[in-house]
Amino acid sequence: MTSSGQENLTQFERANNIQEITAADEIYAYDASFQQSILQTRPWLQNPNYFKRCKISALALLKLVMHARSGGTLEVMGMLLGKIDGENMIVMDSFALPVEGTETRVNAQQEAYEYMSSYTLWAKEVNRPENVIGWYHSHPGYGCWLSGIDVDTQMQNQQYQDPFVAIVVDPTRTISAGKVNIGAFRTYPKGHKAESETIEYQPIPLNKIEDFGVHCKQYYPLEVSFFKSSLDKRLLEHLWNRYWVSTLSTSTLLTNADYITGQISDVADKLEQAETHLGRTSFLPLPEQDRKQDDKLAKAAKDCTKTAVEAVNSLMSQLIKERLFNQVTFQS
Amino acid sequence: EKVVVHPLVLLSVVDHFNRMGKIGNSQRVVGVLLGSLTNKILDVSNSFALPFDEEEKEKDVWFLDHEYLENMYTMFRKVNARERIVGWYHTGPKLHRNDISINELIREYHPDSVLVIVDAKPKDLGLPTEAYIAVEEIHDDGSPASKTFEHLPSEIGAEEAEEVGVEHLLRLVKAN
Numbered sequence: 001m002t003s004s005g006q007e008n009l010t011q012f013e014r015a016n017n018i019q020e021i022t023a024a025d026e027i028y029a030y031d032a033s034f035q036q037s038i039l040q041t042r043p044w045l046q047n048p049n050y051f052k053r054c055k056i057s058a059l060a061l062l063k064l065v066m067h068a069r070s071g072g073t074l075e076v077m078g079m080l081l082g083k084i085d086g087e088n089m090i091v092m093d094s095f096a097l098p099v100e101g102t103e104t105r106v107n108a109q110q111e112a113y114e115y116m117s118s119y120t121l122w123a124k125e126v127n128r129p130e131n132v133i134g135w136y137h138s139h140p141g142y143g144c145w146l147s148g149i150d151v152d153t154q155m156q157n158q159q160y161q162d163p164f165v166a167i168v169v170d171p172t173r174t175i176s177a178g179k180v181n182i183g184a185f186r187t188y189p190k191g192h193k194a195e196s197e198t199i200e201y202q203p204i205p206l207n208k209i210e211d212f213g214v215h216c217k218q219y220y221p222l223e224v225s226f227f228k229s230s231l232d233k234r235l236l237e238h239l240w241n242r243y244w245v246s247t248l249s250t251s252t253l254l255t256n257a258d259y260i261t262g263q264i265s266d267v268a269d270k271l272e273q274a275e276t277h278l279g280r281t282s283f284l285p286l287p288e289q290d291r292k293q294d295d296k297l298a299k300a301a302k303d304c305t306k307t308a309v310e311a312v313n314s315l316m317s318q319l320i321k322e323r324l325f326n327q328v329t330f331q332s
Numbered sequence: 333e334k335v336v337v338h339p340l341v342l343l344s345v346v347d348h349f350n351r352m353g354k355i356g357n358s359q360r361v362v363g364v365l366l367g368s369l370t371n372k373i374l375d376v377s378n379s380f381a382l383p384f385d386e387e388e389k390e391k392d393v394w395f396l397d398h399e400y401l402e403n404m405y406t407m408f409r410k411v412n413a414r415e416r417i418v419g420w421y422h423t424g425p426k427l428h429r430n431d432i433s434i435n436e437l438i439r440e441y442h443p444d445s446v447l448v449i450v451d452a453k454p455k456d457l458g459l460p461t462e463a464y465i466a467v468e469e470i471h472d473d474g475s476p477a478s479k480t481f482e483h484l485p486s487e488i489g490a491e492e493a494e495e496v497g498v499e500h501l502l503r504l505v506k507a508n
Contacts (some may be wrong), residue, residue, distance in 0.1 A: 067411075096411040118407065180500050231346050
């Protein structure tokens with residue numbers, strides 16, 4: 001295109017307020033017949049590792065994090081609305097469910113099913129044609145993984161409601177680490193096990209570590225990414241100018257004091273356990289036993305490092321802020 | 333009184349506007365605002381969209397689904413009882429003549445209903461929200477009091493969890 005042609009084009013675009021439909025916005029289009037055809041063929045039945053990625057919209061991300069946070073130390077759960085695109089599972093929106101989460105029972109009951117179907121139906125009236133594509137729940141303070149009950153629930157879901165994804169979010173660690181702690185998982189059918197450890201290492205409290213270890217090979221994580229529309233992008237750019245003040249002024253040490261204390265006491269317990277293990281060895285240590293003990297100690301060391309790094313980061317940022325804003329003087 | 337709007341609400345509104353835009357009609361979208369009032373500060377923490385229609389030519393003809401409103405509100409209350417209806421929103425970008433009458437409808441649920449206009453396509457830098465509250469205006473010449481909208485100071489505020497989420501998204505924006 002010649003330069004004058006280009007000029008004319010830009011003028012034309014500006015005059016007619018043309019919005020470029022970027023690739024980012026195409027993801028918002030919903031093609032019902034395409035979705036139906038995918039549901040007919042069901043390519044995931046052949047390959048248990050079929051779905052590789054999970055894309056979450058900006059809106060869904062904020063809703064997930066806010067809902068999880070509002071539960072405090074109680075688990076919360078909800079449903080995800082979205083669609084499929086090849087090997088990607090796309091989450092467009094989410095909604096909370098009015099169910100009581102206890103340590104051992106985050107199960108939807110009759111009322112929740114009604115809520116679920118009503119919400120999905122009414123969402124269509126305000127132009128959200130997507131269907132339920134998964135569920136989410138929170139693990140406040142103990143990381144993103146599937147517990148034994150979660151694995152059972154998800155296996156059932158994948159049997160009867162596939163395609164289905166399980167998302168776990170940890171609001172406490174999100175705040176303390178300063179980045180969103182979230183994971184998306186799919187279980188393997190009964191009998192199939194992962195070849196190697198696929199779940200990313202994260203410190204897990206002692207009282208949960210057994211539950212984690214027993215089931216960690218029965219599911220695999222999907223690669224999580226986020227997307228936003230061009231309108232979202234503009235809005236966020238506007239927010240940027242207002243936001244930096246509140247971001248700078250928060251102190252994670254204060255908000256997460258309880259959680260940090262819990263982490264420290266958990267590391268202390270783990271060290272004690274490692275110690276008793278060491279004490280039990282005979283005078284002729286077998287090389288295998290040695291490796292196992294190292295494992296325990298090494299893991300405890302890793303957990304300790306993580307907590308320490310987070311605490312040091314928060315302290316450092318507090319000090320830097322104090323220096324920068326309270327002690328710098330202008331020299332005339 | 334001051335109105336604090338959470339980024340989640342902003343994103344929900346923009347997302348709703350984005351969806352409706354697909355049909356090719358760029359009319360405004362309308363929805364309900366949920367939140368709580370503490371110490372004269374109105375905290376708007378959540379929202380949901382409403383099926384809304386209005387005549388292009390006759391601005392006085394409009395339709396808002398009451399039943400939908402009540403059903404959705406009941407559902408949202410089950411999840412978080414502390415969130416009450418505090419007002420409504422639309423994407424403007426300016427005030428419309430029938431806004432007063434729509435406001436009256438929402439006032440049945442909350443007498444001090446607040447209208448927040450969210451500009452989904454902000455042209456200049458600055459806050460994309462404007463908050464208004466209806467006040468009775470008494471005319472000096474004895475004609476019956478009419479209602480107009482008075483501007484309320486508004487700002488964006490968030491809880492820590494929300495902030496982390498938004499920061500994450502902002503970083504994506506800067507990186508692209």
